[in-house]
Amino acid sequence: MRRLSYAVLAILVIVMMLAACAPATPQVVEKVVKETVVVKETVPVKETVVVKEVVPPPPVPPPIKQGGPVFIGTGGMTGKHFNPIWLTSNPQFLAFPLILPALTWFDDKVQPIPHLATSIDVNKDATEYIFHLPENAKWSDGTPLTADDVVFTYHLALHPVVGQAVWANNFSSVKGATEYQKGEADKIEGIQAVDAHTVRFELKQPNAAFLFNTYLGILPKHILGDVKPEELEKHPYVDAPTVTSGPYDFVEFVPEQYIHLKKKADYWGTPATLDEVYIKLFESTATTLAQLEAGEIDVALIPPEELERFEGLPHIEVAKVKGIGYYVTHFDFRNEEQIAQLNKPKEQGGKGYNITKTPKPYLQDKRFRQALAYAIDTNAVIQVVAGGEATPIYSSIFGPDWAVNPNLNKYDQDLDKAKELMTAVGVTFDDKGTALWEGKPITLVYLSNTSEEARKLGEVLQQQLGKVGIRLDIKLVTSSAFLSAAINGEGDLIRNAGGRFGADPSVSSLYYTCKAGWAELVIGFCNPRFDELMNQGVATSDIKERQKIYWEASAILNEELPSLFFYTPNVFFGINKGLKGLKPSADPGYLTWNITEWYFEK
């Protein structure tokens, strides 16, 4: 018996190995076809029966929802506390406008709109912003919400002990904010309560984009006003904001699971329709999508590669929005002097890094960077990486429409032009077309985190740069190791994606001005004229003037190419067909901006 079992096992293994190794020769296929034909001819009835047995019953799709709580699926929360002062990740952006509204928020085009404020007056120079608050506004415990709450919240967010870098950055243009933030002043001179329902912000320099910064949720002074700033993080309110001013009340926040909000019974403003909101937090996109497909959540972001799956589902409607983020690869063209400056000890005014990279001189020549832009077919990149769902861009200034310079070089693929520019820089080519620098083949490194899109982009670039004789090695690292690898000089082309560039042209200053992290620490880009223009841009309120400034700034980026600019991707949301009134935002973080208009169709 044992021998028999060994024999059976041995035969099984051999058959499996043969099956795995056997090539699909035409002879084998022919044989199979022949056999099928014979069966069909001789026992047709039997075959029909087999087909009937095999077909499974069609699955019942989840119902189109008609009521109950709305479930929103989003990524994990990274903020230190569940409080607007520590606002960092999407779950908070989705929840706070519902419970602790800010003076302004963002609409579906990510443009600032009055939120808690009923109206905003701005002077001609854009140096004074006056916010009018609703007179009947009150907290959920009945206390009136006044200008004092606003002044208190801004002081707290900028306090030397409590304050977060993001707010210090956002409000650096407010008179006295920097002094207060450094502990040199008792209060912020430029933020004052004019009366119970009016707050005045005075800026030390004009800032036409100031309303992009006032999204700080207003906190109740009567709850936190007596708490010492050092003690604030221990106060229960910073993790459970039970006193609220928005259309919803806070019920519960379970870390890494969900945020539960309930409609206010006696809201002072326009009440919401949906009774309950759950914001479900997921670390894995696969889990989010499975829940959306199963009807366990009602709305979530869909990656472009999953579109086909969701477009075929009867209970899901896919909404497409033009995004505001970008897809680029930054160049690392820091020269020896810049690297030496970064490596210099902190005591000597340096940054104390230990960057061992040897600069590649040809990358410092803009003609070489332009050659690479000519070598790449952006449309092919869009097809492969974004499934065709994106719009090409030619600088990081690509929105709103008025800021887009129509005269930029589009760098349409032109391999001859690319080689011509490379030759002009001093690159030579051998018989096989390999690009050489001082007789040695040119090899660049593409550095990115390990996402699927990033891998695809690397492969397309590898193939396309190969056409001009450049070898591109791909190096993928974990997200937490990515930035340090970029600063350490482990890549020459460094992928970056996201941002809010399309919302306002001033966003580009966070990336490309001389002291911006990317420009200084990774790219090595510093153009004084660009910095000057970016400063002028925010200081100018006249739209025609701003347009002129940003057109010139985008022309500099388009000419200098600190990055290879590829595209701005479309954003897709899967929405249960029963959920109506939702106007998806170009930035998924602002999805709930009009939640009071959401309802389930009965």
Place this chain on the structure above:
Amino acid sequence: MTKYIIRRLIISIPVLLGITVIVFLLIHFAPGDPVMGMIDPTQGGFSAELIERERARLGLDQPLPVQYILWLGRVLRGDLGYSLITHKPVAKLIGERIWPTIQLTMSALLLSIIVGITIGIISAVKQYSWIDYLTTLFSFAAVSVPGFFLALGLIFILALKLQWLPTSGMQTLGQPFSVGDRLKHMIMPVIVLSVSITAPLVRYARSSMLDVLRQDYVNAARAKGLREWVVILRHALPNALIPLVTVIGLRLPALFEGSVIVEQIFHWQGMGSLNIWAVLNQDYTTLMGLNMFTAILVLGANLLTDIAYAIVDPRIKYE
């Protein structure tokens, strides 16, 4: 016995210290650091000054030996420190996550013991029958299938196609907590976790039972004229179970290890998903806390197994 336990506990201290040093070095030598992980490079708003300030705030600008000694000093005082990312006490984070993981792992262990031993015994008693061959096939398949693949397959069939079970999560939101609902959410993760332990248990139970069935005292029992099931259940089974104590004890850490992937896929908020989160964010203190916990678990499981072995088999004496 008491002396033996005390000796083992004393030996555990340097072992534990060694583990913490190795883990600490491995974590710190991995590329990147928590500050870089905290910065969202897509948002651009970072600068050299911000990076420097954050590193100093988290104490990452200190030399490695200093960082280790500071950490060890806190641990000896019973303080696992604060998460570098969420700033919550690590002990609290682990405390919040341990119960969901215990629910999963213990249910999986129980299921494996019941199913694995039963099938293994039947397989041994019916050696070379079709049941035995089927069991062998199942064991091979179960050992070979990766957990994540089985998990995704179950979600696809049971949740998306048949819609019998929820795709993931720990409870149905919007409904009050109920044991039935929790059990429904537990079915798939428990199956996935238990499959990986059941298969080896089946094999061990089978071979152990076969050994026992060949012993003289079993023949003697049969010769006394006892019914076959009495011989198997009363005389053979208790002795066949002794070696399984070791197998089960040593599987405990593997169960916790398996929960890392399973919890991630099923959105189960336990230690496993905390582990993945801490690794991805390079949250050094949380990772150190979790590793300490796992190390203690492994050492404890080994010790308990040895003790249990001596209890179930009086012939074993520890000097």
